[in-house]
Amino acid sequence: MTSLVSLRGIQKTYDGKQLVVKNLDLEVSEGEFLTLLGPSGSGKTTVLMMLAGFETPTTGEIVIAGQHMTRLPPQKRGIGMVFQNYALFPNMSVAENLAFPLEVRKLPAAELRDRVEKSLAMVRLTPFADRRPSQLSGGQQQRVALARALIFEPRLVLMDEPLGALDKNLREQMQYEIKQIHARLGVTVVYVTHDQSEALTMSDRVAVFNDGIIQQICPPKELYERPGNSFVAGFIGENNRLQGVVRKIIDDDCLVEIAPGVTVRARKVGVHATAEPTTLSIRPERVKISPQAGEVDTVIAGEVESVLYHGDHIRAHLRGLGPTPFVVKLPNTNGAAATLVAGASVSIGWASRDCLALDLMEA
Incomplete structure (x- = not known):
């Protein structure tokens, strides 16, 4: 694909x-x-602000559509911008807020009216054209902000935590709407969030930031299934961590000793040699309770510490597998969940492909 x-x-x-x-x-x-995904202070928002022109790089250059933008002010970059706080003009109606970017660009009145009408329809706010922002819900205000960023047909739209102020249900609805609009218009979007679930749901690719550096950049599925290091594994989704020492390397796998006499087979991701310390990462939903023979590659005994009911799934915290509780996540329909009672001894297991040997990280 062409780089923009x-x-x-x-x-x-x-x-x-x-x-x-x-x-x-x-x-x-x-x-x-x-x-751009990462914790507070990781550098992701600073990158977005440099793209927008609100911050200037200390060194390096920014090129957008073949034009050098490093020292160009924001108003000359032709970029759409959506903020968490909406940044709507309170003294203007919805239609007037949408018209403002077009008036600045001196579009003919007939074209201006046509674009405003189409933008209102796109975000399903035609009946609210004459309302002020204060008369709208949070979700409606965010749709106005999105429409205003798109109305002058920019090639690039930047979004800075645009859904951070919305409640869970509205946030999920807006995620869907933004993706639908993106698919229809084909505009390029650079989106900043600290919410890993939002990043996985919406993105073609995710760049995970920490300490001012991109730790990994790839499609969401690859990021979740094959994190490149222990920071990414811990930040994306939920994972259990076990520490051990590499005892043998077998092609793309390795054997890791996690306790005297207890060895686990894992996919080799962040280790390179025998006798090297490693952190094993296993997703809670990949762990099986009382696995059948041949169903898994590793079987370990544990004791149920607590069981939590979450409606669609059940979570069990096990002890005896490391310094912190080991989490198992089971669908509510799974019959094995009936055996999970506090104090019970259980066997658990997983396939070696679901266990990643990463760089060492404190458990």
Whole structure:
């Protein structure tokens, strides 16, 4: 695919000492939905602000659609922007908020009216054209902000935690709507969030940031199924961690000793040699209770500490498999869940393909 955005050798410091973004090289393809994901202070929002022109890189260059933008002010970049706080003009109606970017660009009145009408229809707000932002719900205000960012037909739209202020149900609804609009228009989106579930749901690719560096960038499924290091594994979804030492390497797998006489087979991701310490990562939903012979590659005994009912699934916390509780997640329809009572001894197991040997991380 054709690259629309290039960030080359980007570094950013605010105090001349500490780098908040370090040696960043990033390409964003035309029509892509790329999410920058990471904890607070990881550098993701700073990258978005540099793309928008609100911050200037300390070193490096930004190229958008073949044009060097590094020193260009925000108003000359032709980028749509959606913020968490909506940033709507309170003294203007919905239609007037939408018309404003077109008036700045001096579009003919007939074309302006046509675009406003189409934008209102796109976000299903035609009946609310004459209302002020204060007369709208949070979700309606966010749809206005989205329509305003798209109305002048930018090739690139930046979104900074746009759904952070919405409740869970509305947030999920807006995720769907934003993806539908993206699919229809084919606009390029760079989206910032700290919500890993949101990133997995919405993105073509996800760039996971930590300490000013992209730890891994890839499609959501690959990120979840094959995290590149222990930080990504811990930040994306939920995982159990067991620490051990590599005793043998077998092609793409390795044998890891997690306790005297207890060895586990795992996929080799972040280890390179025998006698190397490693952190094993196993997703709770990949663990089986009382597995049948041949169903799994590893079987370990544990004791049920507690059982939590979550409606569609049941979560059991087991002890005896490390310093922290080991979590097993089972569908509510699973008959094995009936055996999970506090104090019970159980056997659990998993396939070696679902156990990743990563770089060492404190459990």
